[in-house]
Amino acid sequence: MTVGRKIRIGVVDDHDLFRAGVISAIAAAADDLEIVGQAGDVEGSVRMIAETKPDVVLLDVHVPGGEGGGGSEIILRSVPYAPRTLYLALSVSDAPVDVGAVIRAGARGYVTKTITAEDLIASIRQVAEGYAVFSPKLAGFVLNALGPAQPASAGASAASSASAASAVATPGAAPDLDGDMDDDIDIDVLSPREQEVMRLIARGYSYKEVAAELFISIKTVETHVSKVLRKLQLSNRGELARWAAHRRIV
Amino acid sequence: MNDNDLRSHDSNGSTSQRRAKGPDPASASYDSPLRRTTLSSLVDAASRMQESQRNVRPATVGAITALVGVLSVGLAVLGVVAGLPVRVVVGLALVFIGVTVGWTQMSFVMDDRLHPETHTSRLTIVVMVAGMAAAIIGVLVMFSTVIRLIPLFQGAVAGLVMIAALGVIVAPWWISLVSDLGMQRARTAREELRADIASRLHDSVLQTLALIQMQSGDSAKVAALARAQERELREWLYGDPEAAASSVGVGGVGNVAGSGGETMGRVSADALRRMRPPSGAPIVGIPVPGPSSSPEPFSRVVKRVAAGVEDAQEKPIDVVVVGECAYTPELESLLYAASEAMTNAAKHGAAPISVYMEVGGDRVQLFVRDHGEGFDAGRLPVGHLGVKESILGRMKRAGGTAEIVSRPGWGTEVRLAQPMQG
Numbered sequence: 001m002t003v004g005r006k007i008r009i010g011v012v013d014d015h016d017l018f019r020a021g022v023i024s025a026i027a028a029a030a031d032d033l034e035i036v037g038q039a040g041d042v043e044g045s046v047r048m049i050a051e052t053k054p055d056v057v058l059l060d061v062h063v064p065g066g067e068g069g070g071g072s073e074i075i076l077r078s079v080p081y082a083p084r085t086l087y088l089a090l091s092v093s094d095a096p097v098d099v100g101a102v103i104r105a106g107a108r109g110y111v112t113k114t115i116t117a118e119d120l121i122a123s124i125r126q127v128a129e130g131y132a133v134f135s136p137k138l139a140g141f142v143l144n145a146l147g148p149a150q151p152a153s154a155g156a157s158a159a160s161s162a163s164a165a166s167a168v169a170t171p172g173a174a175p176d177l178d179g180d181m182d183d184d185i186d187i188d189v190l191s192p193r194e195q196e197v198m199r200l201i202a203r204g205y206s207y208k209e210v211a212a213e214l215f216i217s218i219k220t221v222e223t224h225v226s227k228v229l230r231k232l233q234l235s236n237r238g239e240l241a242r243w244a245a246h247r248r249i250v
Numbered sequence: 251m252n253d254n255d256l257r258s259h260d261s262n263g264s265t266s267q268r269r270a271k272g273p274d275p276a277s278a279s280y281d282s283p284l285r286r287t288t289l290s291s292l293v294d295a296a297s298r299m300q301e302s303q304r305n306v307r308p309a310t311v312g313a314i315t316a317l318v319g320v321l322s323v324g325l326a327v328l329g330v331v332a333g334l335p336v337r338v339v340v341g342l343a344l345v346f347i348g349v350t351v352g353w354t355q356m357s358f359v360m361d362d363r364l365h366p367e368t369h370t371s372r373l374t375i376v377v378m379v380a381g382m383a384a385a386i387i388g389v390l391v392m393f394s395t396v397i398r399l400i401p402l403f404q405g406a407v408a409g410l411v412m413i414a415a416l417g418v419i420v421a422p423w424w425i426s427l428v429s430d431l432g433m434q435r436a437r438t439a440r441e442e443l444r445a446d447i448a449s450r451l452h453d454s455v456l457q458t459l460a461l462i463q464m465q466s467g468d469s470a471k472v473a474a475l476a477r478a479q480e481r482e483l484r485e486w487l488y489g490d491p492e493a494a495a496s497s498v499g500v501g502g503v504g505n506v507a508g509s510g511g512e513t514m515g516r517v518s519a520d521a522l523r524r525m526r527p528p529s530g531a532p533i534v535g536i537p538v539p540g541p542s543s544s545p546e547p548f549s550r551v552v553k554r555v556a557a558g559v560e561d562a563q564e565k566p567i568d569v570v571v572v573g574e575c576a577y578t579p580e581l582e583s584l585l586y587a588a589s590e591a592m593t594n595a596a597k598h599g600a601a602p603i604s605v606y607m608e609v610g611g612d613r614v615q616l617f618v619r620d621h622g623e624g625f626d627a628g629r630l631p632v633g634h635l636g637v638k639e640s641i642l643g644r645m646k647r648a649g650g651t652a653e654i655v656s657r658p659g660w661g662t663e664v665r666l667a668q669p670m671q672g
Contacts, residue, residue: 095487136604140570202570203663204604204619
């Protein structure tokens with residue numbers, strides 16, 4: 001898909017040292033990745049993204065400037081200028097508020113800054129190919145927000161009955177036309193298959209290992225993951241809505 | 251009014267929690283009805299919250315009216331008995347009523363400072379004006395015994411003009427006083443917050459940095475220290491406040507004792523092993539859940555055990571939790587098995603090590619995955635046999651299930667499940 005073409009990367013982080021570290025790590029490790037821009041605040045980032053239109057932006061969640069919205073504000077403000085740019089959030093924080101905010105704003109994945117250079121580059125490639133990047137933490141976050149294992153036991157039974165309902169509903173809809181229709185039907189609940197995928201990712205499985213475990217192809221895993229990401233972005237489920245409201249995203 | 255009460259208490263909750271300092275004399279001494287800034291009302295909200303728990307009920311309008319009435323009648327009777335002229339007595343009584351009404355306003359104003367709309371409500375203004383009028387009439391009545399009517403009114407007008415002039419003269423000073431007060435409050439609140447953060451950083455990050463400098467030769471040790479500190483700071487910044495609060499309390503002691511970056515609140519894997527009798531029988535009351543008597547969330551216990559293993563083995567372990575349940579004795583075996591599996595993963599496996607815990611319906615599942623070499627389950631290496639027994643046997647005895655999956659080149663996963671009652 002990206003053969004013969006370099007992946008153009010923008011780096012947004014207000015820590016100069018960290019930014020420099022990421023850039024040198026990427027430059028040293030991979031030939032097909034090219035850093036086209038960097039910035040340290042909201043205004044600078046929006047300008048950089050608008051000018052260079054990178055394929056992937058590595059985005060820190062807490063960036064000064066603008067209206068204080070940080071990474072999510074950058075995404076929302078940059079979309080009109082660079083609609084094809086994809087975002088991978090990279091942050092020290094794994095607070096649900098931060099994760100929820102950037103994902104809702106449209107980031108394609110979320111990794112913490114303790115990630116190894118190798119994994120980071122793999123994640124960048126994944127995002128560039130149009131797939132979502134789910135760390136175990138993010139998968140756990142999704143299962144908490146959309147999955148059947150709600151903290152309250154009443155919620156658990158309600159949600160599992162809902163997911164059972166969706167299991168009935170999904171085959172009802174033609175599987176090949178599942179795109180939007182499917183999402184409309186059960187936007188707040190993961191399908192059983194998606195739950196399985198999320199659970200395995202939360203257990204520390206790589207996409208490849210998930211595919212082997214479930215006897216499906218990696219592409220199918222990636223499709224499931226991308227669908228889950230969409231649900232996460234569109235869902236109105238209480239907690240998500242609260243995070244979004246907290247950051248004034250909706 | 252009720253609605254207001256609810257709202258203010260709601261917002262108080264977070265403020266007082268963040269400050270978590272108990273009653274605060276500083277903010278109480280700034281408790282003045284002069285002006286409200288957002289910050290000062292937040293500060294007031296916190297102190298008010300604390301006071302409200304003392305169950306002091308503000309006096310009702312009726313009680314105050316009755317008290318003032320009785321007092322003024324008493325005063326009048328006293329005056330008549332003392333043989334003062336009637337007009338003086340009536341005048342005194344009126345002045346007394348006016349002044350007391352004015353001052354009792356203060357109690358309502360202070361009490362309702364969070365509700366500006368009642369502070370400046372029509373009733374308040376009417377009562378205030380009535381009080382002033384009563385006092386002025388009282389003074390006039392009193393002096394009408396010695397001064398004739400027309401000069402009296404002229405004098406009264408002169409007096410009012412003088413008061414107005416004085417008010418205008420004093421105004422700048424008054425305004426600066428008020429704004430100073432607001433700034434003062436803001437500064438106090440900032441100072442407190444800063445002191446709170448400083449003490450936190452001092453107890454944790456600075457200590458760890460010092461330790462790291464001392465041990466800069468040992469990169470594994472440095473990485474472990476950094477990791478432990480990161481985890482603690484993260485817990486404080488983003489984690490559940492209760493866990494962080496308890497780790498502050500215990501951690502402080504640990505640091506004084508010179509044990510450095512590790513907080514004593516954690517149960518290390520070694521400690522766990524030491525406490526386990528050789529028979530493997532269940533023990534009551536291991537991971538001591540701190541001073542609170544209510545059951546601790548199981549996720550927190552698991553995280554603490556993982557942190558202990560992480561510190562002991564100096565390998566990072568990621569814990570992901572879905573769902574939650576209270577830590578009960580029936581989960582003890584699960585916890586031990588998990589701790590054993592984590593230690594094992596850290597010792598023999600390779601990063602990334604992932605721990606996944608899920609509470610769903612009627613059971614708790616726990617997965618420990620590493621990405622090491624793995625091994626052939628048929629030909630267990632010597633070191634693994636005991637582990638197998640301690641994990642599989644323990645879970646079986648506790649009525650749960652355990653499975654060890656390992657493939658060469660894939661790593662190892664220990665899958666544990668424990669049914670829960672109810």
